[in-house]
């Protein structure tokens with residue numbers, strides 16, 4: 096059994112911003128709130144955010160650019176701690192975004208499979224049993240013998256994807272753009288991804304594609320300025336979201 100529970104969570108980014116003369120001339124009303132926040136050196140990405148997910152939930156997250164979708168995934172993944180509020184999660188989490196996070200750039204591909212596996216919750220014994228399968232799936236061959244700092248971005252994504260999807264996660268966090276290398280690998284990666292989507296207990300899927308939302312999700316939230324504007328059936332939420340974009 097897995098769950099994700101967020102209670103009154105806030106995520107505020109601290110930012111450094113130099114005030115320029117032209118800022119004093121920005122009069123647009125739409126800009127006012129953001130500029131005010133920015134001038135205080137803070138960006139309130141998620142506001143008093145509460146969410147509860149349990150086994151079987153496949154949550155689609157939609158919203159305009161900057162609405163807070165990626166921030167939500169990063170919070171749940173533990174990449175950023177909340178500024179305030181409570182997060183409680185039970186289940187092994189696989190993140191299919193920010194794939195580069197946590198890699199040892201000086202270590203070889205083989206060593207990174209081992210180290211990332213441990214970080215993602217495998218035991219030394221269980222990751223050793225999976226190493227060959229991960230290596231085979233990545234199709235990186237001899238490249239696994241050299242430090243990953245020499246990898247191309249496509250090679251790096253292949254390795255990261257192969258590891259993250261091999262750890263048998265219970266919770267899957269997914270950003271729609273998983274450009275995993277060339278066409279052949281992409282097809283194989285998509286097959287594995289679909290398999291995983293069907294197997295995990297909980298999935299959160301950030302997407303701009305309404306078709307993906309309808310195909311893979313059974314719940315949906317529409318985020319606006321760090322808050323849930325609407326939650327419900329994917330079809331219904333998507334419909335309202337699309338109407339709002341046209342008006």
Ligand SMILES: Nc1ncnc2c1ncn2[C@@H]1O[C@H](COP(=O)(O)OP(=O)(O)OP(=O)(O)O)[C@@H](O)[C@H]1O
Nearest residue numbers: 108110138140158159160161162163164165166167
């Ligand atoms: N590391 C960061 N430091 C400071 N501000 C950030 C950081 N990451 C995101 N933000 C800000 O937080 C807000 C939410 O960003 P986020 O990336 O979560 O939005 P999003 O909905 O995923 O957007 P998109 O659809 O464009 O990817 C935005 O105003 C963004 O500028």
